[in-house]
Structures are given as structure tokens and as C-alpha cells.
Amino acid sequence: MAKALPVSPLAPAAFPDLPQIAGVEFAAIESGVRYRGRRDVMLARLAPGSAIAGVFTRSATRSAPVLDCEAKLAAGGDTGAGAAILVNSGNANAFTGAAGEGSVAAICSALATAAGLPASRIFTASTGVIGERLPHERIIASLDALVAGLAPDATEAAARAIMTTDTFAKGAGAVVPTPAGEIHIAGFAKGSGMIAPDMATMLVYIFTDARVPQPLLQRALSAHTETTFNAITVDGDTSTSDSLMLAATGQGPVVIDDLAAGAGPAFTQALHSVMLDLAQQVVRDGEGASKFVEIRVTGAVNAADAKRTAMAIANSPLVKTAIAGEDPNWGRVVMAVGKSGAKADRDRLSIRFGDVLVAEKGWVAESYTEEAGAAYMKRAELQVNVDLGLGNGAFTAWTCDLTHGYISINADYRS
Amino acid sequence: MAKALPVSPLAPAAFPDLPQIAGVEFAAIESGVRYRGRRDVMLARLAPGSAIAGVFTRSATRSAPVLDCEAKLAAGGDTGAGAAILVNSGNANAFTGAAGEGSVAAICSALATAAGLPASRIFTASTGVIGERLPHERIIASLDALVAGLAPDATEAAARAIMTTDTFAKGAGAVVPTPAGEIHIAGFAKGSGMIAPDMATMLVYIFTDARVPQPLLQRALSAHTETTFNAITVDGDTSTSDSLMLAATGQGPVVIDDLAAGAGPAFTQALHSVMLDLAQQVVRDGEGASKFVEIRVTGAVNAADAKRTAMAIANSPLVKTAIAGEDPNWGRVVMAVGKSGAKADRDRLSIRFGDVLVAEKGWVAESYTEEAGAAYMKRAELQVNVDLGLGNGAFTAWTCDLTHGYISINADYRS
Numbered sequence: 001m002a003k004a005l006p007v008s009p010l011a012p013a014a015f016p017d018l019p020q021i022a023g024v025e026f027a028a029i030e031s032g033v034r035y036r037g038r039r040d041v042m043l044a045r046l047a048p049g050s051a052i053a054g055v056f057t058r059s060a061t062r063s064a065p066v067l068d069c070e071a072k073l074a075a076g077g078d079t080g081a082g083a084a085i086l087v088n089s090g091n092a093n094a095f096t097g098a099a100g101e102g103s104v105a106a107i108c109s110a111l112a113t114a115a116g117l118p119a120s121r122i123f124t125a126s127t128g129v130i131g132e133r134l135p136h137e138r139i140i141a142s143l144d145a146l147v148a149g150l151a152p153d154a155t156e157a158a159a160r161a162i163m164t165t166d167t168f169a170k171g172a173g174a175v176v177p178t179p180a181g182e183i184h185i186a187g188f189a190k191g192s193g194m195i196a197p198d199m200a201t202m203l204v205y206i207f208t209d210a211r212v213p214q215p216l217l218q219r220a221l222s223a224h225t226e227t228t229f230n231a232i233t234v235d236g237d238t239s240t241s242d243s244l245m246l247a248a249t250g251q252g253p254v255v256i257d258d259l260a261a262g263a264g265p266a267f268t269q270a271l272h273s274v275m276l277d278l279a280q281q282v283v284r285d286g287e288g289a290s291k292f293v294e295i296r297v298t299g300a301v302n303a304a305d306a307k308r309t310a311m312a313i314a315n316s317p318l319v320k321t322a323i324a325g326e327d328p329n330w331g332r333v334v335m336a337v338g339k340s341g342a343k344a345d346r347d348r349l350s351i352r353f354g355d356v357l358v359a360e361k362g363w364v365a366e367s368y369t370e371e372a373g374a375a376y377m378k379r380a381e382l383q384v385n386v387d388l389g390l391g392n393g394a395f396t397a398w399t400c401d402l403t404h405g406y407i408s409i410n411a412d413y414r415s
Numbered sequence: 416m417a418k419a420l421p422v423s424p425l426a427p428a429a430f431p432d433l434p435q436i437a438g439v440e441f442a443a444i445e446s447g448v449r450y451r452g453r454r455d456v457m458l459a460r461l462a463p464g465s466a467i468a469g470v471f472t473r474s475a476t477r478s479a480p481v482l483d484c485e486a487k488l489a490a491g492g493d494t495g496a497g498a499a500i501l502v503n504s505g506n507a508n509a510f511t512g513a514a515g516e517g518s519v520a521a522i523c524s525a526l527a528t529a530a531g532l533p534a535s536r537i538f539t540a541s542t543g544v545i546g547e548r549l550p551h552e553r554i555i556a557s558l559d560a561l562v563a564g565l566a567p568d569a570t571e572a573a574a575r576a577i578m579t580t581d582t583f584a585k586g587a588g589a590v591v592p593t594p595a596g597e598i599h600i601a602g603f604a605k606g607s608g609m610i611a612p613d614m615a616t617m618l619v620y621i622f623t624d625a626r627v628p629q630p631l632l633q634r635a636l637s638a639h640t641e642t643t644f645n646a647i648t649v650d651g652d653t654s655t656s657d658s659l660m661l662a663a664t665g666q667g668p669v670v671i672d673d674l675a676a677g678a679g680p681a682f683t684q685a686l687h688s689v690m691l692d693l694a695q696q697v698v699r700d701g702e703g704a705s706k707f708v709e710i711r712v713t714g715a716v717n718a719a720d721a722k723r724t725a726m727a728i729a730n731s732p733l734v735k736t737a738i739a740g741e742d743p744n745w746g747r748v749v750m751a752v753g754k755s756g757a758k759a760d761r762d763r764l765s766i767r768f769g770d771v772l773v774a775e776k777g778w779v780a781e782s783y784t785e786e787a788g789a790a791y792m793k794r795a796e797l798q799v800n801v802d803l804g805l806g807n808g809a810f811t812a813w814t815c816d817l818t819h820g821y822i823s824i825n826a827d828y829r830s
Contacts, residue, residue: 061753061761095749095761097778130746131779235732240750317650317732317817318825325826331545334510338476346476346510363512364546402732403826407819410733411740 005409010284010292010380010400011168015156018173019184021207023047023249025150028161031142033135034090034128041088041139042161043146044205045115048082050249051211052123053218055225057242064093064100065124066243068108072120079214083121085205085245086111086139087162089190093126093134094240103136114143125203125243127190128164159188162203165409166190166285172277174270178263181253183210185274187246191234191282204229204244204278209252210267220259220268221246228275231307232398233314234286235406246271283398288405291323292381293398299349300393305342310397312340313384320402323382328373330358333384348389353382420824425699425707425795425815426583430571433588434599436622438462438664440565443576446557448550449505449543456503456554457576458561459620460530463497465664466626467538468633470640472657479508479515480539481658483523487535494629498536500620500660501526501554502577504605508541508549518551529558540618540658542605543579574603577618580824581605581700587692589685593678596668598625600689602661606649606697619644619659619693624667625682635674635683636661643690646722647813648729649701650821661686698813703820706738707796708813714764715808720757725812727755728799735817738797743788745773748799763804768797 024046028039046052054073056066086107093100104124112119126134159169170190176183187206212220221244229244258264284292295314300306313319316336322329330351337344350360353376357365376382439461443454461467469488471481501522508515519539527534541549574584585605591598602621627635636659644659673679699707710728715721728734731751737744745766752759762777768791772780791797 057753059750059753060755060757060759061749092746095746095774095778097762097776099778130749131774132746240753317821321822321825324822327826331507331510334476334545335474338472338474340475342475344475347512359510359546361512363510363514402822404819404822406732407736407739407817407822410736411742411818 005165005167007167008285008289010289012281015159015169016171016173018155018171018186019175020152021184021186021249022209022251023050024207024247025152026154026158027146027149027151028154028157029142029146029149031088031138033088033138039157039161040090041086041142041146042158043150044085044158044207045150046083046247047249047251048080050083050247051079051214051217052083053214053221053246054123055221055244057240059240061095061240063126063240064096064104065126066240068101068104069123069125069243072123075120081118081121083123083247084111084115084117085123085247087125087127087203088139089162089164090128091126091132091134092128092130092240094130096131096133099133103134106136107139110140111143114147123245127162127203130240155186155188159190162190164190165287168285170278170281170285172274172281174274176263176266176270178254178266180255180263183208183252183254183263183267183270185270187274187278189278189282191285203242206246206271206274208246208248209250210248210263211250211252211255212248213257216256216259217246217248220271224268224272224275228272228279231396232279232283233311234283234289234400280398283400286400287409288403288407289400290380290403290405291401293323293400294383295397295399296383296385297388297396298394299387299389299391301343301391302393303395304393306393306395307397308342309337309340309344309386309388310395312336313386314397314399317402320399323377324401324403326374326377328353328358328370328377330373333386334359337386342388343390344388345390350387350389352385353377420580420582422582423700423704425704427696430574430584431586431588433570433586433601434590435567436599436601436664437624437666438465439622439662440567441569441573442561442564442566443569443572444557444561444564446503446553448503448553454572454576455505456501456557456561457573458565459500459573459622460565461498461662462664462666463495465498465662466494466629466632467498468629468636468661469538470636470659476510478541479511479519480541483516483519484538484540484658487538490535496533496536498538498662499526499530499532500538500662502540502542502618503549503554504577504579505543506541506547506549507543507545509545511546511548514548518549521551522554525555526558529562538660542577542618570601570603577605579605580702583700585693585696585700587689587696589689591678591681591685593669593681595670595678598623598667598669598678598682598685600685602689602693604693604697606700618657621661621686621689623661623663624665625663625678626665626667626670627663628672631671631674632661632663635686639683639687639690643687643694646811647694647698648726649698649704649815695813698815701815702824703818703822704815705795705818705820706816708738708815709798710812710814711798711800712803712811713809714802714804714806716758716806717808718810719808721808721810722812723757724752724755724759724801724803725810727751728801729812729814732817735814738792739816739818741789741792743768743773743785743792745788748801749774752801757803758805759803760805765802765804767800768792
């Protein structure tokens with residue numbers, strides 16, 4: 001990073017107190033992949049018996065680590081052996097040809113030796129600049145020290161090590177009481193730019209001590225992706241490296257063998273909360289963001305149309321610059337609804353900024369005043385509510401505004 | 416407009432010398448719809464016998480004038496009576512409920528009286544802020560003076576009157592020699608922001624003295640829209656008011672009754688050139704633009720995939736900010752190719768900045784140097800060439816960079 005970015009005004013006050021997850025240890029180290037003076041590699045070691053689920057970018061140019069993770073998850077693998085997740089920042093190892101695959105293999109092989117794990121259970125990710133060779137020898141040289149430093153409470157250090165243009169570390173956790181005992185969930189994420197929906201997500205790692213068979217774990221993760229990470233956008237651009245992994249160590253007291261019965265619903269609900277919290281933190285750290293915006297679309301003919309409408313609004317540069325300028329320019333919301341491709345009827349849709357009714361019946365609402373709209377727009381957290389008045393389709397998306405900060409970060413910083 | 420914007424550095428040196436079109440007269444006047452101290456209404460009167468074709472936005476929230484034009488063109492109408500096009504800037508008359516339709520009817524009725532034309536042959540457009548009532552009485556009060564001022568050489572004044580955030584007036588023309596005599600074509604356009612493809616266009620008016628039956632005229636216009644106005648993007652946002660109209664007065668010596676024979680091919684080729692010139696001028700006046708960028712995609716499995724890829728690159732905020740920063744960040748081009756949804760293969764695609772081979776075979780090209788890339792990016796006019804290496808699908812799109820100027824214009828100016 002060329003220079004330190006100021007912390008987002010939408011950042012939480014502090015990194016949260018996350019529960020420790022039995023069976024998971026973390027470590028972070030400065031290997032010098034690209035940055036100087038900060039840790040840039042994180043390792044998570046998972047105890048034998050851990051199940052792992054993942055969701056990855058659908059980009060046609062996805063990175064070598066993503067391809068490797070997908071192949072390993074598809075192959076299954078020996079859960080009895082334990083597992084590890086290794087992530088570096090500063091270099092995405094994407095579009096690096098066969099050399100990229102070679103780097104992944106070299107890292108996995110070296111970590112297998114250092115940590116006493118099969119390479120087939122080592123999952124990697126890389127985030128940062130695209131198209132430059134990953135200096136994997138620097139990472140490999142750090143592995144022994146990394147393994148030696150593993151500790152159950154090093155979550156925040158791990159979360160910090162995977163940051164690129166992020167201005168704060170993003171963590172979320174939950175403690176779920178059940179009759180069989182508590183389930184603990186802890187996760188962290190990185191992401192700030194190149195954030196777009198409809199693929200998978202950025203880099204996100206979530207851990208739980210519940211015992212969940214891998215197919216159930218994958219189903220729970222996939223089910224919640226659509227309404228959390230696939231419901232956010234910063235700039236409509238989609239990373240080559242997006243990865244979301246969920247690991248269940250099974251070292252806590254709770255066993256889940258049905259998502260719909262026993263502790264299943266409480267677990268999936270808590271998982272959804274943790275995922276949504278992390279997804280919203282990514283938006284709060286959107287490059288240059290000064291406003292956090294929830295776009296709620298209701299009354300669409302179906303859910304797909306509702307999402308299309310919400311995302312057209314959330315990705316519109318004209319809507320996002322109006323929000324940056326605190327201009328209640330609802331005409332641009334109308335424009336975005338119109339261009340979305342979703343079925344809409346000028347005379348049936350209504351628009352509200354928070355509770356302020358702005359437009360209905362094909363025109364500005366009689367009760368609306370520019371003063372009320374302008375006052376609402378001064379908030380740091382905004383809601384844009386659009387009811388299409390056609391059916392029951394609904395979708396909620398989260399985004400941020402588009403400011404000079406985004407231009408400065410992306411015209412100056414090479415990531 | 417709150418303040419005068421500096422003229423785009425990509426503007427042509429001057430408004431071109433356009434041929435006069437027999438059978439067309441123009442006038443422009445200051446009616447005070449919104450702006451002060453500049454003309455904001457333009458009138459074009461077309462002689463009896465003129466044929467008119469149009470292409471309009473496909474937005475679901477299109478404006479009252481667009482709906483009116485579509486209905487009138489669909490109904491046909493008496494070409495023997497002459498026709499008129501009336502356009503105001505400063506107010507889009509979009510999302511203005513039934514009042515919007517009333518404004519259009521009132522203007523058409525008053526102009527019918529003032530100009531001695533049937534209201535069914537009067538086509539209007541409005542451009543500017545969305546959702547505010549059009550003060551049509553100001554326009555109506557100006558109509559007699561407007562009609563009295565009609566002159567065949569007032570093209571530039573007409574082009575200026577329809578500008579909003581445009582920083583220069585956009586005109587293009589052609590003189591086509593044919594065995595039967597010359598065909599003259601002249602046109603002008605406005606557009607700078609809220610410019611996106613896949614719908615129709617901004618406001619564009621093109622005139623010719625050739626005699627062309629309306630169905631042929633419409634076919635010629637529609638055929639060229641895809642590769643001209645539908646191939647440009649400034650910000651991915653689509654106006655509620657986009658209108659492109661082509662009028663043929665039939666007062667010149669040339670009669671076209673087949674687009675593929677006689678003077679047909681020369682006419683459609685010249686029409687394409689005029690449309691492309693105007694479309695590219697809109698990009699050159701893209702809000703905040705400092706670079707003019709041609710995106711050429713070849714080797715796609717089909718034309719639709721080529722367009723999808725070109726538009727994903729052209730609309731990517733990360734690509735556009737890298738260009739603004741003169742950063743040869745080709746990894747962002749890879750990212751945009753990957754997210755486009757088009758079929759792509761990392762190891763078969765190649766990327767060139769102009770003639771500089773940047774990436775091939777899944778990685779940076781051996782011959783590429785950062786110095787060569789950086790030197791190329793300093794140009795004001797850039798070419799990004801992507802060959803997907805899969806088939807024969809090709810598409811070329813034009814866009815501009817994303818700068819602080821775009822944010823300033825759209826966070827400050829309400830349009």
C-alpha cells in the first residue's frame with residue numbers, strides 16, 4: 001500500500017471480542033510478499049475431524065488458489081487428519097499462468113511438512129495485485145515461525161494480516177446456547193474494493209466448534225451466501241480471488257445432523273448473523289465510503305426482479321454520487337429502477353428515504369418536501385426503500401456511496 | 416447548471432461546418448425552463464413529405480415525451496403535412512405522472528397552432544432533472560418567437576440549446592456523392608452523463624435531404640444503433656429520456672428505395688459514420704473525462720459474448736480509475752473479463768494496450784515492460800485490445816475514464 005488510508009468513518013469502534021473456537025489456532029507473520037512493516041500471511045490450523053465448506057468466485061479468470069481450493073473441496077479428503085488455511089495479502093496470484101499453480105503447490109507442500117498435515121487438506125488464498133508472480137519462497141521461509149506461533153486467541157492478528165485496502169479489521173462472532181451446550185462461531189473478512197454481488201464474496205473465514213457433517217456445513221453456507229455476501233456491492237467489480245470458507249471443528253459439545261431440527265435452526269440463524277455482520281463490515285469499509293446504504297426492494301413480481309432492481313440502484317454511479325453529495329435526488333433512483341430490466345410500472349412504484357415518502361403514483365409524493373429529503377440524506381446510515389407495487393418479490397442489498405476517496409484510492413493504489 | 420464546467424480536454428477544436436439540409440430549419444430560444452442566460456429550447460421544422468424514424472430508451476420509467484414519440488411513430492401519420500421536433504433542456508419531464516403527459520399535449524397543441532402542423536406530427540423531448548413538473552407554459556410562451564426565428568443554418572444554436580452537463584456542442588455531417596446527385600446528412604447530439612448501452616441513446620437528431628421511405632429509414636437507423644450509440648458508455652447509467660431521431664426530407668436529388676442497391680449502401684455507410692462520430696463525441700464529453708478509450712474485443716465465441724466482455728471492461732470503475740491514474744493495471748482488465756459472464760479461458764486470452772502486447776498464455780507477456788505500458792497510458796486516446804482466442808465474435812465499445820471530475824459533477828449538480 002503506497003500510503004496508509006484513513007480509517008473509514010463507518011468503521012465499528014473496535015474489533016469485536018470473538019469467542020475462541022476449540023480446535024482452531026491462528027498465527028500471523030510478516031513475510032514481505034509486498035508490504036513492509038506489517039504482517040501479511042495468516043495461518044489457521046484446524047484440529048483433526050474438522051469439516052470445511054467453501055464458496056468461491058465464479059469469475060472466468062479466477063486465481064490459482066481458488067482453483068486449488070475448489071478441486072480439494074470437490075475431492076473430499078481425509079477429515080481425520082486436520083487441515084489448515086493459509087492466506088497472504090499483497091499479491092493475488094491470479095492470472096499468473098502455470099507458475100501460479102506451481103506457487104500454490106510449493107506452499108502446500110512446504111506447509112504439509114511444517115505442520116504435519118496432508119497437502120490435500122491445506123487451503124490457500126492470495127489477495128492483492130493481479131498478474132505478478134507470487135514470491136512464494138518468502139512465504140515458505142516464514143512457515144516454521146508461523147506454525148510455532150499458533151495460538152487460539154490470535155484471531156485479530158489473523159484478520160489484520162489479510163487486509164489490503166481495508167482500513168479496519170473485520171470480525172464477527174456468536175455464542176449460541178442450545179440444550180446440548182453452547183455453539184461458538186467466530187469469523188473474519190477482508191474486502192473494500194472490487195466488491196460485487198452475484199459471484200461469491202471476498203476473503204472470509206468463519207469457524208465453529210459445532211460438529212457438522214461437511215455436506216450439511218456446505219448447504220448452510222451456500223444457503224446464506226445469497227442474502228449476505230451476494231447482497232453487497234461496493235463498485236460492481238468482482239474479484240478473481242473471492243473465497244468464503246467455513247470450518248467446523250466438532251470440538252464443542254453440540255452435534256448438528258439436521259439443519260431444520262435440534263440445534264440446527266439456532267446454528268444456521270447465528271451463522272447467518274455472523275455472515276451478514278461481516279458482509280456489512282465490508283461495505284462499511286468500501287473504498288472511500290462515507291455513507292452506509294441499505295436498499296430494500298419489495299413488491300417485485302419475483303425475488304429475481306427484486307434483486308435486479310436493488311442491485312441496479314446499489315451499483316448506479318449517479319445514485320451513489322448523489323448520496324455522497326447528500327442530495328435527495330430520487331430521480332436517479334427512478335432512473336435506476338427503469339434501467340434494471342425488472343418489470344416496473346411508473347404509476348405503481350413508491351420510493352421512501354427511510355420513512356420519508358418521496359414518490360408514489362408516478363410522481364413526487366404530495367406530502368414530500370425537499371427539506372425533509374435533504375435532512376434525511378445528512379445521516380451516515382441511509383435506507384432507500386422501493387416498493388414496485390406488483391407482487392411479493394423482495395430483496396435487500398447493502399452498498400456505500402461513491403466519493404472522491406474511491407477515485408483517489410484506485411487511481412493511485414495498484415492492487 | 417450551478418456553475419460552468421470546463422470544456423472537456425477531449426473536445427473537438429470547433430463545432431463542424433455542417434451541410435444545410437433542404438427542407439429543415441432550426442431555431443433556438445431562451446425560455447427560462449431552468450437555466451438563465453442561455454437558450455434552452457430548440458425547434459426543427461421539417462418540410463412536407465419528410466419521413467421520420469426513431470429509436471428510444473427501453474427504460475421502464477421512460478419520460479412522457481418518449482412515450483408520446485413512440486406512440487406517434489407507431490401510428491404512422493400524414494407525411495404530407497410536414498413535421499417538427501421540439502426539445503427543451505433543464506427538465507426531463509420524466510416521472511411526472513399524468514401531468515407530464517399533459518405538458519406534452521399542451522406543447523404539441525400550441526406548436527401545432529403556431530407552426531401550422533398537425534399535433535400528430537410534432538415530436539418532443541425533454542432533458543434535465545427528473546421528477547419536477549415541466550413549466551410548459553414558459554415553452555409555450557416562446558413558440559411564436561421560435562417559429563419566427565427558423566433558419567436553415569441555425570444547426571449549432573439548436574445543438575447548444577439541448578445541452579445539460581455537456582461541455583461542448585456535438586455535431587457531425589456528411590456529403591455523399593452518388594450518380595443521382597449528392598446526399599447531405601447533418602446531425603447533432605447531447606449527452607455527457609447517465610450514458611449507458613443496451614438501451615437506445617441520449618438525445619440525437621440527424622437530418623438528410625435524401626428521399627427515403629419511412630420503413631427503410633427506420634431500418635437503417637435501427638441497424639446502426641447497435642454499433643454506435645449502443646456501443647458507448649460513460650457510467651453505465653441509462654437515461655429515462657434517450658431519443659435518437661432521423662428525418663429524411665426528400666428535398667435533395669437522391670431517392671433511396673433499397674438500402675442494399677443504388678445509393679443505398681453509400682447512404683447507410685455515411686449515416687453510420689455520422690452516428691458513430693456523434694456517439695464518440697458524447698464519450699469525449701463524458702462527465703469528468705480525461706481519456707478517450709476504445710475497447711476492442713475479438714475472438715469471442717459469438718458477438719454477444721464480445722459485447723458482454725467489452726462492456727464489462729468499459730463499465731468497470733476499477734479499469735476506469737486505473738486509466739485516469741495512467742496506471743497500466745492490466746490485472747483489472749483480466750478481472751473485468753472474468754466477471755463479464757462471457758466464456759473466457761485464462762490461457763487463451765491476450766491483452767494489448769494499443770500495439771503493446773501485455774498479457775498472453777495466462778500471464779504477463781515475456782516482451783512486456785512496465786515502462787512500455789506506463790508510457791502508453793499517458794496518451795489521451797487509448798486502445799485496449801482483448802482477444803479471447805475462442806472464436807470469431809467481435810465488438811468494439813468506446814468509453815472514458817472515471818475521474819474526480821465525475822464525482823464533483825454528480826455530487827454537486829442536480830440533473
